[in-house]
Amino acid sequence: MNKVVQQITVLGSTGSIGVNTLDVIARHPEKFRAFALTAHTQVDAMVAQCVTHQPVFAVMGSEKHGRAVQSALQGLGIKTAVLWGPAALEEVASHPQATTVMAAIVGAAGLAPCIAAARAGKRLLLANKEALVVGGSFFMAAVNAGGATLLPIDSEHSAIFQSLPENPKIWGDVIDKIILTASGGPFRMRDPETLKNVTPEEACAHPNWSMGQKISVDSATMMNKALEVIEAKFLFGVEPAQIEVVIHPQSVIHSMVQYVDHSVVAQLGTPDMRGPIAYGLSWPSRIQSGASAINFETLSGLTFESLSSNRHSDRFPGLKLAWDVLSAPEGSNAVLNAANEIAVAAFLDRKLRFDQIHAVNTACLSQFIPSAPSSLGDLLALDLEARSVALAWVGKLAA
Ligand code: NAD
Numbered sequence: 001m002n003k004v005v006q007q008i009t010v011l012g013s014t015g016s017i018g019v020n021t022l023d024v025i026a027r028h029p030e031k032f033r034a035f036a037l038t039a040h041t042q043v044d045a046m047v048a049q050c051v052t053h054q055p056v057f058a059v060m061g062s063e064k065h066g067r068a069v070q071s072a073l074q075g076l077g078i079k080t081a082v083l084w085g086p087a088a089l090e091e092v093a094s095h096p097q098a099t100t101v102m103a104a105i106v107g108a109a110g111l112a113p114c115i116a117a118a119r120a121g122k123r124l125l126l127a128n129k130e131a132l133v134v135g136g137s138f139f140m141a142a143v144n145a146g147g148a149t150l151l152p153i154d155s156e157h158s159a160i161f162q163s164l165p166e167n168p169k170i171w172g173d174v175i176d177k178i179i180l181t182a183s184g185g186p187f188r189m190r191d192p193e194t195l196k197n198v199t200p201e202e203a204c205a206h207p208n209w210s211m212g213q214k215i216s217v218d219s220a221t222m223m224n225k226a227l228e229v230i231e232a233k234f235l236f237g238v239e240p241a242q243i244e245v246v247i248h249p250q251s252v253i254h255s256m257v258q259y260v261d262h263s264v265v266a267q268l269g270t271p272d273m274r275g276p277i278a279y280g281l282s283w284p285s286r287i288q289s290g291a292s293a294i295n296f297e298t299l300s301g302l303t304f305e306s307l308s309s310n311r312h313s314d315r316f317p318g319l320k321l322a323w324d325v326l327s328a329p330e331g332s333n334a335v336l337n338a339a340n341e342i343a344v345a346a347f348l349d350r351k352l353r354f355d356q357i358h359a360v361n362t363a364c365l366s367q368f369i370p371s372a373p374s375s376l377g378d379l380l381a382l383d384l385e386a387r388s389v390a391l392a393w394v395g396k397l398a399a
């Protein structure tokens with residue numbers, strides 16, 4: 001029988017994608033082993049994961065949280081070595097014994113470990129879309145230079161990847177359009193006039209997917225789809241004008257590729273992230289994921305709505321920002337992402353109204369004319385600068 005083939009570092013193991021990844025790993029002990037797990041502050045969750053998966057390393061965000069995990073594990077006789085801080089994330093992402101890295105940290109905090117994994121030539125499973133949005137061409141260059149294998153985990157991008165020919169060299173000749181589907185989130189039918197009263201609880205109640213808070217708010221504003229448009233541009237090398245978004249409320253078709261002959265290939269499945277995770281882990285093969293099968297006898301229908309109608313453009317003004325930043329110098333992606341991270345955190349903290357997230361994003365974008373960043377240091381400095389501008393806007397708008 002097969003011996004274990006992949007030693008996996010799961011960055012962000014206590015989050016929604018991290019937990020689903022460990023679920024798939026545990027279904028195939030003969031193929032996968034958790035090599036390193038990382039979390040920011042969740043001590044109890046990390047201790048429980050170490051007990052179950054016995055990784056070689058566990059990494060926490062700070063010394064305080066690291067020491068708390070360390071002493072709990074000692075008491076339980078678990079031999080996992082505990083590290084902490086940003087450098088430790090890069091260490092476990094590029095460790096010679098790790099074959100595979102699941103990037104499932106939320107936000108730009110995941111950029112440096114992704115670049116470390118890319119440079120070290122890992123099989124890099126990318127859920128952390130913000131890292132690619134911020135890193136852009138620099139990220140893709142690190143993947144190429146390191147000889148890494150970049151596999152998308154975002155359900156739309158996994159669907160596109162599954163719908164494309166195996167040979168990326170012909171993608172440019174055969175793709176006409178990439179069609180990203182969007183559920184429309186919790187406010188698809190909501191009167192745009194009432195969006196200013198939305199609470200974090202309402203924004204996080206996604207109709208089809210269960211996810212972390214930040215991506216849930218992004219799905220409600222449609223900024224998630226804006227980030228995904230940018231992500232698609234870099235992953236598949238298409239022009240921004242070749243990317244289209246269509247609302248598909250059932251979330252059964254995860255995305256589609258339209259070819260130059262106008263044939264469309266789509267990927268379908270139930271809304272369960274274990275599907276794309278299992279595909280990323282097993283590609284080019286397939287394994288059981290734990291996701292249930294589509295029941296075509298009870299499926300009521302597959303419907304689509306245009307996003308260009310006024311109704312939706314009033315409701316989701318943020319989507320358009322993707323094409324705006326893609327026609328500006330590349331640092332604009334990083335500025336948009338940083339502004340949005342700050343605005344979403346302020347909204348979750350009840351310091352900013354839901355509709356003001358877009359106001360912070362546009363204000364921040366119009367204040368910067370960044371040049372294209374050419375190093376990780378440039379990108380991180382730009383991210384930091386944009387965050388402080390966004391924070392100032394949050395202060396002004398909240399006053
Ligand atoms: P989450 O909030 O549930 O989990 C985030 C994880 O990152 C946690 O383990 C947390 O401890 C860690 N983390 C948070 N801040 C950190 C920091 N500053 N430094 C180090 N670690 C930190 O998020 P999630 O829903 O699992 O999403 C993770 C990523 O995957 C996001 O980029 C999201 O857009 C993407 N994604 C998620 C889904 C989904 O279904 N949840 C689907 C597609 C893409």
Ligand code: MG
Pocket residue numbers: 154155156228
């Ligand atoms: Mg997605």
